[in-house]
Amino acid sequence: MIEGEMSMNRRPLLSFTICWIAGSAAGCMFSGRSLLFYLAGWLLLPAIWAVSGGIRWRTAAVFGLAFAAAALYWEWSEARNVSQLPELLRQPASGLHEAYITADGVIVSPVQRDGDRVDFTLKLSRIGLDQQGGQTAETEADVETEAKADTKEKSAAVVMSGAGAGAEAEVKGELIAVQIKLQEESEIAVAALWERGDRVALGGELVLPQAARNFGGFDYQAYLLTKKIHWLLKGAGTASVTVKPQASWELSRILRWNDKARSTLGAEMERLFREPHAGYMKGLVIGIQEDLDPETFKQFSQLGLTHILAISGMHVAVYVGVILFLLRRCRFTRETALAVTLLLVPVYVLLSGAGPSVVRAGLMSMIALLAARLGVLKDGMNILAAAALMMLVWNPYLLLSVSFQLSFLVTAGLMVYTPLAAPLFRRWPNWLGSALSVTFIAQLVSFPLTIYYFNQFSLLSFAANLLLVPFITFLVLPLGTLALLLGRFWNAAAHLTVQLAELLNNATFAAVEWVNGFTAGVLIWASPSLLWICLYYGLLYGLLYALKRRTEFMPVPRFMDDETRPLAELERTGNSRGKAGNSPENPAAAAAGRRTALGFQAFPQPGATRWNGLAAMLCAAGIALLLYKGYYAEDLNGEGAISYLDVGQGDSILITTPGGAHILVDGGGTVSFGNREAWRIRRSPFEVGAKTLLPLLKQRGIHRLDAVILTHGDQDHAGGLQAVLEGMPVSALLFNGTLADTAPYTKLMTTALAADVRLYPVQQGMVLAADEATQLHFLWPEPNADGQPLPDEVEDQNHESVVFRLEMNGRSFLFTGDMDQAAEEAILQSAQQAGMQAGKPIDILKVAHHGSKTATSADWLSFWNPGAAVISAGVNNLYGHPNGDVLERLHNSGTAVYRTDQQGETQLRVLAEEIKVRYKLNQRPAE
Numbered sequence: 001m002i003e004g005e006m007s008m009n010r011r012p013l014l015s016f017t018i019c020w021i022a023g024s025a026a027g028c029m030f031s032g033r034s035l036l037f038y039l040a041g042w043l044l045l046p047a048i049w050a051v052s053g054g055i056r057w058r059t060a061a062v063f064g065l066a067f068a069a070a071a072l073y074w075e076w077s078e079a080r081n082v083s084q085l086p087e088l089l090r091q092p093a094s095g096l097h098e099a100y101i102t103a104d105g106v107i108v109s110p111v112q113r114d115g116d117r118v119d120f121t122l123k124l125s126r127i128g129l130d131q132q133g134g135q136t137a138e139t140e141a142d143v144e145t146e147a148k149a150d151t152k153e154k155s156a157a158v159v160m161s162g163a164g165a166g167a168e169a170e171v172k173g174e175l176i177a178v179q180i181k182l183q184e185e186s187e188i189a190v191a192a193l194w195e196r197g198d199r200v201a202l203g204g205e206l207v208l209p210q211a212a213r214n215f216g217g218f219d220y221q222a223y224l225l226t227k228k229i230h231w232l233l234k235g236a237g238t239a240s241v242t243v244k245p246q247a248s249w250e251l252s253r254i255l256r257w258n259d260k261a262r263s264t265l266g267a268e269m270e271r272l273f274r275e276p277h278a279g280y281m282k283g284l285v286i287g288i289q290e291d292l293d294p295e296t297f298k299q300f301s302q303l304g305l306t307h308i309l310a311i312s313g314m315h316v317a318v319y320v321g322v323i324l325f326l327l328r329r330c331r332f333t334r335e336t337a338l339a340v341t342l343l344l345v346p347v348y349v350l351l352s353g354a355g356p357s358v359v360r361a362g363l364m365s366m367i368a369l370l371a372a373r374l375g376v377l378k379d380g381m382n383i384l385a386a387a388a389l390m391m392l393v394w395n396p397y398l399l400l401s402v403s404f405q406l407s408f409l410v411t412a413g414l415m416v417y418t419p420l421a422a423p424l425f426r427r428w429p430n431w432l433g434s435a436l437s438v439t440f441i442a443q444l445v446s447f448p449l450t451i452y453y454f455n456q457f458s459l460l461s462f463a464a465n466l467l468l469v470p471f472i473t474f475l476v477l478p479l480g481t482l483a484l485l486l487g488r489f490w491n492a493a494a495h496l497t498v499q500l501a502e503l504l505n506n507a508t509f510a511a512v513e514w515v516n517g518f519t520a521g522v523l524i525w526a527s528p529s530l531l532w533i534c535l536y537y538g539l540l541y542g543l544l545y546a547l548k549r550r551t552e553f554m555p556v557p558r559f560m561d562d563e564t565r566p567l568a569e570l571e572r573t574g575n576s577r578g579k580a581g582n583s584p585e586n587p588a589a590a591a592a593g594r595r596t597a598l599g600f601q602a603f604p605q606p607g608a609t610r611w612n613g614l615a616a617m618l619c620a621a622g623i624a625l626l627l628y629k630g631y632y633a634e635d636l637n638g639e640g641a642i643s644y645l646d647v648g649q650g651d652s653i654l655i656t657t658p659g660g661a662h663i664l665v666d667g668g669g670t671v672s673f674g675n676r677e678a679w680r681i682r683r684s685p686f687e688v689g690a691k692t693l694l695p696l697l698k699q700r701g702i703h704r705l706d707a708v709i710l711t712h713g714d715q716d717h718a719g720g721l722q723a724v725l726e727g728m729p730v731s732a733l734l735f736n737g738t739l740a741d742t743a744p745y746t747k748l749m750t751t752a753l754a755a756d757v758r759l760y761p762v763q764q765g766m767v768l769a770a771d772e773a774t775q776l777h778f779l780w781p782e783p784n785a786d787g788q789p790l791p792d793e794v795e796d797q798n799h800e801s802v803v804f805r806l807e808m809n810g811r812s813f814l815f816t817g818d819m820d821q822a823a824e825e826a827i828l829q830s831a832q833q834a835g836m837q838a839g840k841p842i843d844i845l846k847v848a849h850h851g852s853k854t855a856t857s858a859d860w861l862s863f864w865n866p867g868a869a870v871i872s873a874g875v876n877n878l879y880g881h882p883n884g885d886v887l888e889r890l891h892n893s894g895t896a897v898y899r900t901d902q903q904g905e906t907q908l909r910v911l912a913e914e915i916k917v918r919y920k921l922n923q924r925p926a927e
Contacts, residue, residue: 012059019066024399026067026394027074035071070392077396083230085206088169089129093208096231103127103205103233108175108252110259110291111194115682118180118191122200128168130203136511176227177209177274183237185679190238197246198254203233213646213904214529215920216699217692226397258350265351265484269852272487272498277505280309283372284472285480287311287352294684297510302522304443304450304461304849311352313361313409318477319348335373342369356391356398357407363387364411380415384408402453413445414438420544423551439466444540448533449527451630455698459521468508476504499530524728526633526701536626543619550612633701634660640774640808640910642844645696646900646920647688649850649874649881650716651817654697658809659771665815669719669744687827689720694727704729706770708757709804711817712797713740718748725751734768736781736802736916737761738794762802762853764830779803779827780819797878798849799823805842810912812841814864816848816855824848824860831863841865842909843915845895846872853881861893866918868896875901 022894035522046060086093180202182188194200209232212219224230232304235241246253266288270278279291287295289309300306308314320341327337349362364482367383388408391398398404418441443462451457479501486494516522528536577834606900634656641656647668655663668688697705708730709716722744724730733752739745752759780803794800801817847865848855850873869890874883882899890897898906905918 007697010384011379011382012386013389015063016066017062017389020389020392021399023067023070024097024396025072027071027078027396027595028399029051031075035075037754039068039071057654059725063398070396073393074396081225081228084174085127085231087176088171089127089128089167091167097208099206100130100203100232101127101206102130102201103176104199104201105171105176105373106252107194107196107198107200109878110262111191113182113188113191114290115685116182116680118182120178120194120196121227122176122178122202122233124174124176125169127171132820144248157357167664175227176231176233177224178204178233178235180204180235180238180241182680183304184543185677187238194241194243196259197250197252197863199244199246199281200241202233202235202241204233204240207232207234211921212695213900213920214692214907215643215907216694218906218919220456221288226400228397256349256901260776261263261351262288262353263456266291268484268487268764269480272483272494276509277502280505281480281501283309284477285313288354291683296509299509299516301454302456303458303512304446304518305468307357307406308469310355310403312357313364313411314469314473315352315477316345316348316358316361317366317697318473320345320369327487332646337368338373342373342497345369356401356404359391360387360404360407360411363390374390379867381412384411384415402675406449410442410446415439417445417541417544420541420548423548424544426551426842435466435470439469445537448528450538452527452533455527455695455701456522457835458516459523460515460518464512468511471504471507476501479504518544519729520555523631524698524703525631527699528630528633532626532630539619539626541624543616546612546616550616589710631701631703637794638773638809638911640811642806642813642908642910644846644872644898644900644906645693646904647692647720647872648879649879650688650720651711651846651850651872652688652693652720653810653815653846653872654702655806657774659773660801661770661774662702662704663707663709663770663776664697664705664721664724665709665715666711666817667722667724668709669715669717671715671719681849687720687723689723691728693720694723697724697728702728704731707732707734707768709762709815710735710803711802711815712736712800713745714797714818715741715742715744717744717817722748722751725755725757730755730757732760734759734760734762736797736800737763738797738800740797741790741793741795768903774806774808777805777807778828779805780823782826782830786909798854801848803827810820811843811846811910811915812895813846814842814866816847818852818855819850820849820854821857821860823855824855843867847882847886847890847897849881850879851879851886851899852879853885854888856889856895858889859896861889864897865893868898869898870906871897871901873899873901877901 022042022855024440025610026035026042030038046055046063049055050057050060078910083093085091085096090094102120102126104126105124107120108123111118111120113119123129132466153696180191182191188770209221209224209230211221246256265286266282269286270291270434272278273281276293276296279293279506280296282288282290287310292309297306297309300309316426323341323344324337327340328334332340345362349358350360364387367386371383391404421437424436428436443465447457479497483494483497483501486497486567547583636656636658636660640658641654643654643656645652645654645668649671650668651666652668653665655665657663670685670687705724705728708721710721710733713736718740725748730752739749740857747760762778763782764778766778766779767779770776780802798818799820799822801819801823803814803816803819803823806813806815841868845861845864845868847869852870871882887897898917898919900906902921906917906919909916
């Protein structure tokens, strides 16, 4: 039997699982005719392999069926993963969006509170449309409002009376995500009584989850679809929810008890540890990450250490090892210890949150324990394959989970690549060589997925993982667990343990912060393609395999010089060689056999080492080229690009010149109204710069911003730049020469100075040449009469907005910030005094102030005569932007209008002969 067939026979489950994963991936990426085409192409592969004699036809048929079954299973799951509500309520999905409804159901998830918002998942049993309407939970801008007493009473009355005047229908278990906005601090205690398994009736606004509004942005709608959730229900206050505790015993009560146990353990951690240690230890020991300090998580994430904060294989291995050790010390037999540990693993998986990584580790541990108990299926790759297959059959959407992908890929990579890399570290002591090889391979294997999902990689990640992972695993984790166990019956010992753990935590935090201080070691990568990732793993395997073969060919003595071998063993060796053909008639072969028997490996053929060295060099060169192309992924081929990003109610525009310079105009910003009460503040509130803008810049592979142009100091333009300056190198900051009297603006300027960003106040008449094909002509603000920039502090920032005309590849674009009509008139007057005549059109106008009525006059449009206009405004914003009169003036001037609230991000590819336009959402722009 040939090698391929033998390999398949040794690991049939692994081969079957690989085909299943490939089929699931095909079902995910393709549908309809495309899926049939790829299905037929894949089925040809095992057939060709069988024809060539590589595998048997029966084996090929099994692999083909596994691929086809997985693809069809995915399609079947997709067909079932649709909402029942439009059909039941006889309304299109768009008609149900923002409709007020009442609903009954059962809570099927833990109830979590973050600040003034409570979240849980509801399994619906009944839903009804309420024609009377009601109070919504929160606006798009998340504006803080206090509910009136009569409104709350009305909400409660609606819930108690059923669906009211609207349609009503029974629902067969559809899941819906519920968000309750607490109105008063006293409601926290009420919401704390809600638990999984409770039956609830509530009323609120039904909302479609937000799809991605920028190219490459996070798609919340797609994320919820993987959890089989299609709608959000936003309610206002606990008065809109009526709760009836679970009465009869159901299977879900086990999960209810588990939630209580996790909550109790979390509360005990909070009692023992101070912040930020409590949140850190809750994540490390129990897997509760909701209370982890955002800054701590950011620091760990930058070094690739977030896997420490999630319960994973490391934690399960320690848990299983400790239990087996204790049971054996208690004189349990080997079989009994294995059986008891097998039963206790699911308990730990549930208590730690049952995330994909810990479920994977738990399943593998249970299979391994059972295999050890029965003496079967001892191969690690088969065990890994069994765990993956069970999880994907249970829920095929786990294939899209980042945690699932990283967990299985890194585990498989360690099994495949570590034996290849081990000879490279053989000169080190065993314990150190093992640690180096495992850490080295884990970093190499996780690298593609790390840059794909997180778009950054720290060159110091290897050293940080090598030093901190054992330190945390074998010191901090046991101390945290011990403190948790002692806290119930020996408080004094628990507090001593806590003090030691906090001391070690402080050392960890200080080390992580110090290493992160070397910002040059953090590299930003664009998300690579699937082909790039596959080539990377293939070349990495080839490199390590060639190096391993080359290392094995080096002659190494098998025995020490003073070591004596029994003559009988030499005789046996000679006899065996003789049987193989080393007879007296073949003296050369006999001599070679004697040399081998005396303790030296035979020398390879002269060309073997050379060919392995050449193969290693070629693979290393291939990886280097792949990394270079991945890091410098952008290739405009002489084109310029302008992206009007959707940052809600704000402005942010990314300009990429034909020469490769990156210029960011404004950064959006989350606007807050008044001071929030302490109890309302969320642990990680949404902030445009950190959650939208900075990830988009990194996802597109922008390593440095050559210039940031801050048009003025209002929060909806300047707020998001704080995260940009903290998370990405910036060469220069151009602003209007004024200061806004606000704390965020002051912090922004302080951060810029600390980061050695060059500050340039701009004024009318200045010109910036970004490259040979790009120039920026600044039209506003105007200087003082003495030629000096404007005063330091200006309250009306809109009037002093930076306005500039961009000339790129022979095309013209006008950027206006939030300028007002007075500034427009002043610019037109200056243009006329300079002899400029109307009639030379610009290609694209960025409409000032989100389409406010305070700008974009008829004279302004007549002078510039734009071919198209872009309006940046938030969906359903509170200001009514864009203004109807402005839209009418644009229509009368024959200007096509693109709006971020309707089209999402609008991208322009700028060539001398044309401008190519595409936008994220499918809604057509106004003509």
